[in-house]
Amino acid sequence: MILETLKPQIETIVENSQKTINERLLNICELLEENISYYNWVGFYFRNGDKEELKLGPYVGAPTDHTIIPFGKGICGQVAVSNQNFIVPDVSAQDNYIACSITVKAEIVIPIFVNGKNIGQIDIDSNTPDPFTKADEDFLEYVCEQVASILT
Ligand code: SME
Numbered sequence: 001m002i003l004e005t006l007k008p009q010i011e012t013i014v015e016n017s018q019k020t021i022n023e024r025l026l027n028i029c030e031l032l033e034e035n036i037s038y039y040n041w042v043g044f045y046f047r048n049g050d051k052e053e054l055k056l057g058p059y060v061g062a063p064t065d066h067t068i069i070p071f072g073k074g075i076c077g078q079v080a081v082s083n084q085n086f087i088v089p090d091v092s093a094q095d096n097y098i099a100c101s102i103t104v105k106a107e108i109v110i111p112i113f114v115n116g117k118n119i120g121q122i123d124i125d126s127n128t129p130d131p132f133t134k135a136d137e138d139f140l141e142y143v144c145e146q147v148a149s150i151l152t
Contacts, residue, residue: 004139006036007139010031011146014149022058028042032060040061041060043064044058062100074098083113085109085140086108086109088106089129089130089132090105104126105128110141119151124140
């Protein structure tokens with residue numbers, strides 16, 4: 001399946017020390033958005049210094065106004081506090097949700113841990129309803145572990 005075949009390419013990107021961290025993170029976004037049909041917006045948010053907020057990092061997809069998200073707000077802000085994966089099969093059923101685009105039907109957010117601390121997350125929006133499975137969750141946990149390995 002496509003997700004497994006992308007793992008070696010994730011490793012190649014992560015290990016490319018010729019590029020900056022942000023260039024490598026952008027390359028991961030591009031790889032995922034180009035190869036997985038139901039990944040339509042792919043981006044990273046990171047804790048903004050010591051502040052209780054997330055700041056948008058590299059991303060691929062429609063520009064968003066939500067470059068800063070307070071902890072607790074939206075799906076992303078909830079993951080910053082809960083330290084748990086969050087799969088939303090239908091964004092219209094969520095009360096605490098920040099809409100970036102009217103085309104988005106579903107979202108998945110997976111936290112990134114460095115030395116046991118939740119330092120950010122990968123956020124994926126889909127224009128397809130209820131597309132995410134355990135396979136996506138497992139794959140994205142792998143992606144986050146790979147990313148964490150270059151953020152230490
Ligand atoms: N939908 C997110 C906001 C970020 S955008 O998807 C890019 C949320 O509810 O946290």
